[in-house]
Amino acid sequence: MAERFTKSMARNIYIGGSVFFFLLFLGLTLDTMSELPKRDNRQNLTESVARGKMLWEVNNCIGCHSLQGEGAYFAPELGNVFQRRGAGDQTAFRAFFKAWMQAMPTKAPGRRQMPQFNLNDQQLDDLASFLEYASQINNNNWPPNIEG
Amino acid sequence: MKFQSQAVAKPYFIFALALFAGQVLFGLVMGLQYIVGDFLFPAIPFNVARMVHTNLLIVWLLFGFMGAAYYLIPEESETELHSPKLAILLFWVFAVAGTLTILGYLMVPYASLAKMTGNDLLPTMGREFLEQPTITKIGIVIVALGFLFNIGMTVLKGRKTVINIVLMTGLLGLAVFFLFSFYNPENLALDKYFWWWVVHLWVEGVWELIMGSILAYVLIKVTGVDREVIEKWLYVIIAMALITGILGTGHHFYWIGPPEYWKVIGSVFSALEPIPFFMMTLFAFNMVNRRRREHPNRAATLWALGCGVMAFLGAGVWGFLHTLAPVNYYTHGTQVTAAHGHMAFYGAYVMIVITMISYAMPIMRGRMEGNSNKAQVVEMWGFWLMTIAMVFITLFLTAAGILQVWIQRIPESGAALGFMETQDKVMLFYWLREIAGVIFLAGLVAYLASFFIKGDDRAAA
Numbered sequence: 178m179a180e181r182f183t184k185s186m187a188r189n190i191y192i193g194g195s196v197f198f199f200l201l202f203l204g205l206t207l208d209t210m211s212e213l214p215k216r217d218n219r220q221n222l223t224e225s226v227a228r229g230k231m232l233w234e235v236n237n238c239i240g241c242h243s244l245q246g247e248g249a250y251f252a253p254e255l256g257n258v259f260q261r262r263g264a265g266d267q268t269a270f271r272a273f274f275k276a277w278m279q280a281m282p283t284k285a286p287g288r289r290q291m292p293q294f295n296l297n298d299q300q301l302d303d304l305a306s307f308l309e310y311a312s313q314i315n316n317n318n319w320p321p322n323i324e325g
Numbered sequence: 326m327k328f329q330s331q332a333v334a335k336p337y338f339i340f341a342l343a344l345f346a347g348q349v350l351f352g353l354v355m356g357l358q359y360i361v362g363d364f365l366f367p368a369i370p371f372n373v374a375r376m377v378h379t380n381l382l383i384v385w386l387l388f389g390f391m392g393a394a395y396y397l398i399p400e401e402s403e404t405e406l407h408s409p410k411l412a413i414l415l416f417w418v419f420a421v422a423g424t425l426t427i428l429g430y431l432m433v434p435y436a437s438l439a440k441m442t443g444n445d446l447l448p449t450m451g452r453e454f455l456e457q458p459t460i461t462k463i464g465i466v467i468v469a470l471g472f473l474f475n476i477g478m479t480v481l482k483g484r485k486t487v488i489n490i491v492l493m494t495g496l497l498g499l500a501v502f503f504l505f506s507f508y509n510p511e512n513l514a515l516d517k518y519f520w521w522w523v524v525h526l527w528v529e530g531v532w533e534l535i536m537g538s539i540l541a542y543v544l545i546k547v548t549g550v551d552r553e554v555i556e557k558w559l560y561v562i563i564a565m566a567l568i569t570g571i572l573g574t575g576h577h578f579y580w581i582g583p584p585e586y587w588k589v590i591g592s593v594f595s596a597l598e599p600i601p602f603f604m605m606t607l608f609a610f611n612m613v614n615r616r617r618r619e620h621p622n623r624a625a626t627l628w629a630l631g632c633g634v635m636a637f638l639g640a641g642v643w644g645f646l647h648t649l650a651p652v653n654y655y656t657h658g659t660q661v662t663a664a665h666g667h668m669a670f671y672g673a674y675v676m677i678v679i680t681m682i683s684y685a686m687p688i689m690r691g692r693m694e695g696n697s698n699k700a701q702v703v704e705m706w707g708f709w710l711m712t713i714a715m716v717f718i719t720l721f722l723t724a725a726g727i728l729q730v731w732i733q734r735i736p737e738s739g740a741a742l743g744f745m746e747t748q749d750k751v752m753l754f755y756w757l758r759e760i761a762g763v764i765f766l767a768g769l770v771a772y773l774a775s776f777f778i779k780g781d782d783r784a785a786a
Contacts (some may be wrong), residue, residue: 184553188487191392195567212584217514226423227511232453234509235439240372241454243485243583246658247517248453250358253744254658258385282367289362289745290402292370311513317588319580321655323738324747 209310216315229307230302236294243325245316251289254325261323267309274305328399330406335689336416337392338682344385344423345675349762351378351770353523356759366565369431372594376430384423387465389678390499390535391419391472395491396685397542398476402483407475415471424466426457442643448509452520461715462506469500488538488545488555491563495534502526514582515646528674529640533566533601533687536636536677540605540629543684547626548616558608573598576648580657588622588650595648599641602633602673603761609633622695624704624775625684631712632680635672643668655734660751661726668719671711679772686771686776699779714765720760725754731758 213219233239233279239248262277264271278301282290296304304316355374358364365374399406406412429438435451442458444450449459457465469539473496480489505522541559545552575591609630621625643665647656656662681702687696693700734746742750 181654182557183489184557184560187557187564191560191564191567194564195571198568198571202574205572205575205587206518209578209583209587213514213518213582217510217512217582217585222512230511230513231448234448235436235444237372237376237451237456239433239451239453240375240435240456242372243518243658244513245579248658249372249375250658250660250663251375274751285363287363289358289748290366290370292367292434314514314582316582317578317585319654319657321734322736322741324733324741324743 203300218313218315221310223306223310225306226310228275229305229310231298231301232304233307234301238289240251240258241291244311245314246319250289254309254320255308256316257312257320257323257325259309265312271302271305275301275306278304326524327403329391330409330412331396331399331410331685332689333406333409333416334392334396334685336413337388337395337663338686340416340420341385341388341678342394342682344381344388346769346773347427348378348381348385349766351381353759353762354765356404356651356755356762359748360754361493373430375437376435377427380430380456381427382417386674386678388419389498389681393535393539393681393685394472394476394496394677396681396689397492397539398479398489399483401486401542402480404479404483407482411471411475415468415475418464419468419508422461422468423757426461429458430456447507449507451511452516454524455520459507462503463524465503466500469496469503473497473500486552488542489561491534491541491559492538495531495538498534499527500533502531517581518578518583521574521577526571528669529570529573529598530567532674533570534563536632536673537562537566537601537605539677539681540609540632543625543629544609544612545678546684547620547622547629548612549618549620554615555612558604558612562601562604562608564756565597565604569594569597569600575649576653579650579653592649596645598648599645601638602641603636606633606637618693622684622687622701624696624701624708625680627705628676628683629706630674631708632672634711635668635676635715637672638716639665639668639670639672639719643723646723649669655730656726659726659729659734660722660754661730664719664722664726665723668715670716696775697779700775703778704773704775707770707775710768710771711765712768714761718765719757721754721761724753725758727755744745 238244241249241252242256243250243256245252259265259270260271275298278294278296281293284290350372354369355371355378358371358374367527395406395412433441433458438458439450442460444459446457449462450456455462475492476496480493502523505519508519510516537559541555543549545555545683572590573595576595577586578587578591610633613626613630647653647661647665708715728751729747732750733744734741736742
């Protein structure tokens with residue numbers, strides 16, 4: 178690097194640049210926090226949804242599935258499973274969901290297997306309501322199609 | 326070794342490499358589960374193997390960073406480590422806690438582990454990469470505090486250089502951002518937003534400070550280039566890393582709830598994120614070309630150069646491939662992401678830790694001029710096999726990802742193939758990836774074997 182460009186100039190760019198952009202990031206975060214109530218479906222965040230989220234976590238669902246595209250890529254996306262498997266209809270979705278969860282694992286030889294989590298009816302309802310709530314977060318229309 | 330206390334790095338490095346071996350084995354298990362779906366089911370379901378694979382990576386890199394800091398800080402500060410005893414004590418605390426956590430993953434169902442460890446009291450588990458029980462997370466914080474205290478006191482009483490200050494800043498940032506792992510609100514959009522404050526601000530933020538400073542240190546040692554020059558480079562690299570990387574976080578906010586404007590901010594700034602990595606490559610090659618000595622440890626030099634190149638390819642180029650919002654709309658959460666993740670972690674963080682180990686380990690073993698020629702040749706075989714295998718793992722996963730996008734994402738609903746049908750269509754690439762994985766393992770075996778080759782023929786020569 179040219180001699181005119183000194184170490185202290187480089188240091189000032191580092192300190193000034195990172196402080197500036199971190200503060201900007203904080204400002205944008207503040208703005209995001211004020212925008213989120215319009216987008217994140219919090220009006221439907223019931224106690225059942227909260228219990229469902231906890232079940233989602235303690236069974237490590239994210240270890241195989243993705244949710245809004247984040248997680249593992251071993252099993253289908255579940256951020257839109259409410260639409261894919263229930264066409265957005267709660268009764269239809271829950272009927273499918275419960276039957277599915279109770280049928281696992283399929284034990285089909287050579288096929289990917291989902292464990293049996295032994296959830297009771299109430300827990301299955303909670304988990305379903307979490308997935309229904311998650312599917313209605315405004316996430317800029319992702320995924321591109323119903324297959325996730 | 327200039328200071329006796331630098332030797333505390335040794336158990337950290339050895340344990341890190343043992344965990345690395347475990348990580349690779351579990352990677353092979355998962356690779357096979359992608360092909361033979363019920364392999365090891367129900368003993369080791371995929372999610373368990375994945376947790377072990379990713380958590381071992383994180384933990385062994387942390388061991389590597391700590392070892393690197395314990396080795397580098399006393400020498401840069403020109404004083405003995407504040408407390409070698411504390412460093413050894415924390416080693417055992419972290420090693421035991423880490424081992425118990427991994428055994429917990431493997432031996433009991435995750436839900437039982439959550440119950441046993443009191444996740445109800447402060448739920449933090451079950452989020453990607455942050456699967457550790459809350460008590461393990463608290464343990465990590467305690468270890469990190471003790472570690473920062475120890476190296477901080479050393480820097481305070483000794484010489485302050487750009488390298489040790491930047492390393493301290495990076496490690497402090499690592500500890501601070503980890504605290505967001507304790508924030509787990511019921512609101513999924515909030516949870517995801519701040520989850521990235523740990524994950525992104527680690528790997529595309531403060532970890533780059535750690536990487537840059539370790540690279541700078543090793544380059545000073547192996548090239549003998551003037552410290553002034555190296556430190557100036559380091560400042561420019563980390564300036565670019567944070568200027569692009571902080572707002573680059575926005576590339577994770579496209580599809581998880583935050584407002585639309587993140588698509589623009591995230592695209593623009595993350596498109597610039599390859600710059601610091603490209604500069605690391607230039608930096609490494611420039612310094613080696615301007616070397617003022619022929620360091621006998623050629624293997625360490627090779628790792629340093631390789632680290633620059635592979636970090637640029639994996640983090641820079643493969644990151645850029647899918648970072649623009651209109652592209653990411655289709656690639657988000659496909660095998661393209663997996664491809665990028667593999668090469669970026671290997672190129673940037675695995676290789677920087679191995680660079681440091683390659684430089685420091687021979688010295689700690691009393692081989693001041695590096696390992697014997699024979700040992701270095703075997704080590705370099707390890708380098709090439711692992712690195713080339715990782716290039717192919719990345720290429721095959723990229724091919725799988727592009728095909729997946731093509732048949733599952735791009736067609737309209739109704740015409741698009743489902744997830745599982747798509748997986749069957751890309752099976753060939755999973756086979757090829759697994760073969761590349763076996764070659765990676767062979768490289769790892771060669772690399773580990775190089776430690777057992779005698780090192781004293783150089784003194785005679």
